[in-house]
Amino acid sequence: MSAETVASAKPEAPAPRGERFWRMPILVWLAAGFLVLVAVIATFAQVLMPYGYEDTNLLFRLKPPFWSSLSIEGHVLGTDKLGRDLLSRLLVATQVSIALALLGTLIGAVLGTVLGVLAAHYGRLVDEIVMMLVDWQAAMPFLIIALAVLAFFGNNFYLFLALMGLAGWETYARLTRGLVLSAKEQGYAVAVRALGARPWRLYVRHILPNVIGPLIVQLTLNFPQTILLETSLSFLGLGIQPPLTSLGQMLGEGRDYLLTSWWLAVIPGAVIFITTLSMSLFGDWLRTRLDPTQR
Amino acid sequence: MHAAAGFVSRRSSADVLSEMSTLIDIRDLTVRIDLPEGPVFPVRNVSLSLEEGETVGLVGESGCGKTLTCLSVIGLLGRRASIESGSVVFQGVEIDPDDPDDKRRRSRGMGIIFQNPMTCLNPVRTLGWQVAEAYQIRTGESRRVAQRRATELLDLVGIPEPKRRAADYPHQVSGGQQQRAMIAMAIAGGPALLIADEPTTALDVTIQAQILDLLARLQREIGMGILFVTHDLGLVAEVADRMAVMYAGRVVELAPADALFAQPRHPYTRGLLTSLPFLDDDIDRLTPIEGTVPPLHAMPPGCAFAPRCSQASPICSTPPDLRASGDGLIACHHGLKTDTVAA
Numbered sequence: 219m220s221a222e223t224v225a226s227a228k229p230e231a232p233a234p235r236g237e238r239f240w241r242m243p244i245l246v247w248l249a250a251g252f253l254v255l256v257a258v259i260a261t262f263a264q265v266l267m268p269y270g271y272e273d274t275n276l277l278f279r280l281k282p283p284f285w286s287s288l289s290i291e292g293h294v295l296g297t298d299k300l301g302r303d304l305l306s307r308l309l310v311a312t313q314v315s316i317a318l319a320l321l322g323t324l325i326g327a328v329l330g331t332v333l334g335v336l337a338a339h340y341g342r343l344v345d346e347i348v349m350m351l352v353d354w355q356a357a358m359p360f361l362i363i364a365l366a367v368l369a370f371f372g373n374n375f376y377l378f379l380a381l382m383g384l385a386g387w388e389t390y391a392r393l394t395r396g397l398v399l400s401a402k403e404q405g406y407a408v409a410v411r412a413l414g415a416r417p418w419r420l421y422v423r424h425i426l427p428n429v430i431g432p433l434i435v436q437l438t439l440n441f442p443q444t445i446l447l448e449t450s451l452s453f454l455g456l457g458i459q460p461p462l463t464s465l466g467q468m469l470g471e472g473r474d475y476l477l478t479s480w481w482l483a484v485i486p487g488a489v490i491f492i493t494t495l496s497m498s499l500f501g502d503w504l505r506t507r508l509d510p511t512q513r
Numbered sequence: 514m515h516a517a518a519g520f521v522s523r524r525s526s527a528d529v530l531s532e533m534s535t536l537i538d539i540r541d542l543t544v545r546i547d548l549p550e551g552p553v554f555p556v557r558n559v560s561l562s563l564e565e566g567e568t569v570g571l572v573g574e575s576g577c578g579k580t581l582t583c584l585s586v587i588g589l590l591g592r593r594a595s596i597e598s599g600s601v602v603f604q605g606v607e608i609d610p611d612d613p614d615d616k617r618r619r620s621r622g623m624g625i626i627f628q629n630p631m632t633c634l635n636p637v638r639t640l641g642w643q644v645a646e647a648y649q650i651r652t653g654e655s656r657r658v659a660q661r662r663a664t665e666l667l668d669l670v671g672i673p674e675p676k677r678r679a680a681d682y683p684h685q686v687s688g689g690q691q692q693r694a695m696i697a698m699a700i701a702g703g704p705a706l707l708i709a710d711e712p713t714t715a716l717d718v719t720i721q722a723q724i725l726d727l728l729a730r731l732q733r734e735i736g737m738g739i740l741f742v743t744h745d746l747g748l749v750a751e752v753a754d755r756m757a758v759m760y761a762g763r764v765v766e767l768a769p770a771d772a773l774f775a776q777p778r779h780p781y782t783r784g785l786l787t788s789l790p791f792l793d794d795d796i797d798r799l800t801p802i803e804g805t806v807p808p809l810h811a812m813p814p815g816c817a818f819a820p821r822c823s824q825a826s827p828i829c830s831t832p833p834d835l836r837a838s839g840d841g842l843i844a845c846h847h848g849l850k851t852d853t854v855a856a
Contacts, residue, residue: 341592404632405627405629405632405633405634406632406633406634406635406636408589408627408633409625409627409633409634409695409698410635410646410650411589412587412589412620412623412624412625413620413646413647413650413651413698414616414617414619414620414621414650414651415650419650423646424635424638427635427637427638428635428636428637
């Protein structure tokens with residue numbers, strides 16, 4: 219009885235949380251679907267690939283993909299200059315690039331966010347130092363730093379990963395600092411401080427959930443940039459070294475055959491493009507989901 | 514340790530209401546704010562005490578230092594403001610503003626309600642979560658206990674269907690409900706003192722009355738002391754046992770509420786009351802107080818109200834002390850003369 223009156227008074231009773239969560243635009247569905255596919259590929263590349271990605275076959279060099287009459291059975295996406303199966307290489311390259319970009323972006327995001335919060339919390343000298351580092355990093359073209367570091371210390375996977383992480387931390391730091399500075403003067407932050415909450419509780423449980431939206435958008439913008447940085451460095455021969463491969467390295471190798479065997483560059487390029495686009499679309503949608511005032 | 518002590522004293526306060534003890538004692542408090550032009554003192558030599566279970570109304574116009582007084586009591590002065598001199602004694606122990614343990618003792622023993630509930634609730638957390646969080650911070654209980662208590666608290670502050678409302682976000686409920694949730698947060702864990710800093714200013718009049726009723730009921734049920742800050746004299750008249758009137762950083766009159774409304778003794782208090790419309794009086798025009806409050810960096814050396822006071826005389830260039838007058842205290846050289854004029 220009372221339940222009925224309530225229901226009639228509120229015709230637009232909110233649907234259960236789970237049900238509403240899955241209501242997303244078709245484009246976002248496509249993007250999410252593609253990202254899931256990429257994630258599956260990145261996880262199971264070794265299981266999915268039909269050939270070893272390093273296996274050469276000089277008899278079948280530069281064969282075109284399945285749609286061409288010249289294609290070889292078994293090599294769905296054709297072969298490269300050494301007769302290696304393009305599909306297998308693509309799967310492994312996706313795995314390497316996604317792992318690098320994901321780890322790199324996360325390292326940068328965590329580092330930048332922590333430094334930004336510290337700067338906003340302590341102010342004064344800590345703030346000065348962090349912001350000085352931010353300015354320094356922003357003023358230096360990162361590619362130059364990366365080239366110098368790789369030239370001095372030689373290439374290895376972990377150094378390369380650390381470099382990926384350092385790329386772009388300053389945008390998170392600056393963003394977080396500004397967001398936290400304004401959020402901690404908000405009434406709710408003052409109210410929580412009045413309750414006697416310790417700083418970590420204030421930041422982790424109250425302020426970060428409020429400022430996470432812009433940070434996630436930054437993450438989705440930064441992720442493609444990290445992929446592109448990896449691509450540029452590998453393209454220049456300073457990133458992932460053969461025989462290991464990455465999307466950027468495949469792109470770089472394919473460049474030499476653009477006029478004769480265009481798929482060698484276009485297929486990894488398309489993977490980069492669609493992955494980054496999907497990430498941006500999904501991230502934008504996620505931002506509106508995470509912000510209750512936009513529901 | 515402190516928390517336990519606080520709880521014991523709070524529980525027993527209901528039993529021993531008859532023999533009231535002093536809950537908070539503000540002694541000669543001066544607050545300093547450092548501005549680029551030099552330091553200013555927006556709160557000067559304020560002394561005020563509050564018994565357990567008592568409601569004290571702190572009134573004055575905007576910028577007179579009432580909010581800063583509250584903030585220094587609860588320890589929320591910003592970086593630029595500091596306590597220059599004086600002390601605050603809470604539950605018999607003097608507050609040390611720099612000691613984090615002491616700060617915790619204070620935040621457990623005091624709750625504060627702010628003016629604007631919309632900005633004082635976290636927009637991305639549900640009401641239930643926030644009340645539970647407040648309870649958890651104060652008592653250190655587990656999340657589960659806190660969540661159950663949160664629903665009870667929402668019920669206690671008169672939110673209908675507390676279970677369902679607990680899952681709502683602040684923007685989904687009305688301003689009155691937001692303020693009720695804010696009150697639930699402030700009283701979670703049972704603080705001995707509730708500071709209400711203009712709790713009804715942002716609400717419409719019908720809701721104002723409901724919130725006042727709620728505060729009065731909570732005080733009866735829980736037995737906490739309330740420091741009720743407002744610029745609305747009509748509002749405090751309903752709830753306050755005693756009144757403190759502030760002007761330009763000083764307490765100028767301190768008296769039992771009845772006495773203050775029946776016979777205001779300080780010229781400023783009288784000015785406030787004559788500029789207020791009363792339904793039962795038949796007045797054609799209200800009498801405003803002439804002039805404006807002197808700016809903080811250009812306070813007159815003597816009585817700050819003297820430039821606007823009709824009774825000002827040369828003696829007003831020396832600062833008046835608070836002294837007994839009738840049932841209360843006033844800071845005015847002309848207190849007695851006022852009486853004869855009024856009579």
